[in-house]
Amino acid sequence: MVPFFLSGIASVLNAKLVNIDQIIKTVSIDSRIIGEQCLFIALKGSRFDAHDFAAQAVNAGAKALLVSRYLFLNVSQLIVFDTRYALCQLGAWVRRQSTSRIVAITGSMGKTSVKEMTSSILHNCGKVVATYGNFNNDIGVALTLLRIQKQDDFAVVELGSNSFGEIAKTSELVSPHTALINNISYAHLSGFRTLSGVSRAKGEIFIGLSMIGRGIINVNSHDWLSWRHLLCGRSVWRFSLKFTSNVDFFASDIVFNIDRMHFVFHTPQGKSNISLPLLGYHNVSNALAAGALSMSVGASLSDITKGLENMNGLPGRLYPIILDKGKVLLDDTYNSNIGSMLAAVRVLQNMPGYRVIVISDMLELGVDREVIYHYKFGKNIISISNINMVLSIGVLAYFIGKGSGRGKHFFDKSSIVSYLMCVLVKYKLVTILIKGSRVFSMDSIVQELRRRWLC
Known part of the structure; x- marks a missing residue:
């Protein structure tokens, strides 16, 4: 400080x-x-x-x-x-004293993953301060700014919200050199109501962006028509999982392995072969976002390659656990919304053997639509993947299983663990994905399943 x-x-x-x-x-x-x-x-x-x-x-x-x-x-x-307001003003004061290059990140999902990737890259370039965990409200943002010291070269700040105006406030505190909207998806709908509302809230990140700053946008998930007036006169970089016209960063030759993703990373500085120790096409997209953020504040292609390949897996975020030969447990228990559910399902369908997903309710989808969203998601599981069994716990998750036609509902976690033990014994090759909102503490299923299997 x-x-x-x-x-x-x-x-x-x-x-x-x-x-x-x-x-x-x-x-x-x-x-x-x-x-x-x-x-x-x-x-x-x-x-x-x-x-x-x-x-x-x-x-x-x-x-x-x-x-x-x-x-x-x-x-x-x-x-x-007001002490909360004063804390924010104190953080903004520290920010004004700093010469650190600051990047700000928001989006419906992947914020923390992109933050960790960006930090890993920038550690090859100098001293870095980053948001702890997902402490991304105004208090967390202010405390992150207060941790900046004069010798720090970079700050990576995550901005979250569940109501309008929150990101506008924190973006103005941070006044970033580069701002990213990683994606927009159906999340926090109890506050934002519609996808258009989500877009409007996320677009607030550009309000605090320096006039000579840069915005970074995901070509595969954006609302450019609503954001372009906020970026008027500023530079814009775009990234995409596949090459399209007017894209600055993209991936090619993506290969899915049991514990990592291989791909070619294309940038304005050239291209590099990346072996990313994370799972899922969405994490390739997150890597593109992190590379763009890092390059915008001075990182080289070599820095990006080294930073991405030295990433550690993030517990609770599609973290692979090898229980035994041919038996894989995917821990994705950190949080849950429609977008992250779809990303997890797409990972599971590429995994070997008998495939089981264990799910709890998705929250903050709006009381008038939440049952419909869960049922439709269940139907989508079958249409987009080859999952064999859907195990559910929670009032709303029941409708995911029902929509899938392959569901089995439970009323307690111990029964789920007992059922999964039978699945592990029955099938030589099996992958189990455990996914849920934090309030359901689905990580306890992961821990108990590991304990019982090892015993």
Whole structure:
């Protein structure tokens, strides 16, 4: 983080400074995690008020507090009207002090994968700061910006949302040199209602883009007519899984293996053979996006090749687990929406042996359409793939199995694990894909299945 004095930052935050001035070197919103010369920021949510934990933060070593009301504690305090807004302004201030090249990423799916790929590439070019996990709301974005130090060369920032205006806000905080919309798909429809609404929300990323910045767009999934006015006067790069006219980055000679994808990566600097240790055509597309982002801020084709090939698999995101010879478990339990479900199904259909998908409900599809979306998805499974069995858990997932005509519904996870154990014993070659929204904790099925198989 860029150090600052409380007195110096008070005017930026329109804050009142109480007690002595202090130099601040770290910031925390968690009273249990206090660093050197730390400012504790007391955020207030719908179910908590961190002002109640300010004393704990001081006892842990916090040198100052950012609060929305004076607290009777013998410590320096910056008093503001809204601590969450002040946190964002503080992040934006640090961003203005930085000379780092900053890229911003949004999209309906693949944001975190692209972020990790981009970080892996840029680590070959210099020092990199990136969003932790998927902490991509305004709080997460501000905390990412606060981690930027003067010696950092790059920052890779993921922007997410489930309501209009969120990405516009965070994009303006970040003010990126390059902004990517990885794709648009049916996600968070309870907030956005339609695919057009999703497009409008994702397009907000270009609002904060520098006037000399660059937008990056997926030719296979975009809404150019709605976004072009936001990119007026700015450079645009386009990527696609296949070559088409007016494309800057594309793939050819894609080969699907059991644990990786091989392809030729075509760029404005030339082409390179890539062995990507991730599964799925969607991850080839993610790699193209990451390569474009990285090249836009100075990475070479050699940097891109090295970064992509040294990627680690991402647990919960089509992570392959070899249970035994001929028996593969695909852990895709991180999250679930229609787009990521389709991507996972396409991976499964290319895997060997008897193919089983285990699924839970997809959330935030809108209460008036969610049953229809699940049923139609079930019908699509059979039309686009060769999956043998669909196992479901959850009220809505039942309709996926019903639509597929190959469904078996369960009411508890232990029964699913027992059934899968029988499948593993029965078939010499078998691939099991486990997919679901985070609230269903489908990763527990992965863990229990591994434990029981090894036993």
